[in-house]
Amino acid sequence: MSFGANYHYEKQPKILADGDYTITLGKAVETQVAGYPVLRFPFTVDGETEKVVPNYFDLFDCMNPDDPEKVAMFNKQASKIKACFNLGGHFDESNYIAWRGHKGKVRIEKSKAGFVNVVQFYKAELTPQEEANL
Secondary structure (H helix, E strand, O other): OOOOOOOOOOOOOEEOOOEEEEEEEOOOEEEEEOOEEEEEEEEEEOOOOOOEEOOEEEEEOOOOOOOHHHHHHHHHHHHHHHHHHOOOOOOOHHHHHHHOOOEEEEEEEEOOOOOEEEEEEOOOOOOHHHHHOO
């Protein structure tokens, strides 16, 4: 058999340009990145039919509950994500399933290092009752 006999071209994902996008969440999954616990939110971009990059964002857990600054940073980021997508309830498997399909508006930008990331979560228009349940 010759080298590469089984090769077939795989279309490369489209890299999103800097800008604001409406995205729809898939099922969030608890995983690890470089040894740190994260909640990974896969998503699709409304209006895009092909595979795109990025197609997920991560929420890193607070590793030191005794550090008020770290706890505040986690609460701020988690609250932005929950307010953007109107995600109610605690961080647990039943809610990860319930959050699938929620839409929100985000900003995606390429970093100086060349990575394309979700950099901002826009707050959804929530009723006071919805906001109280986040």
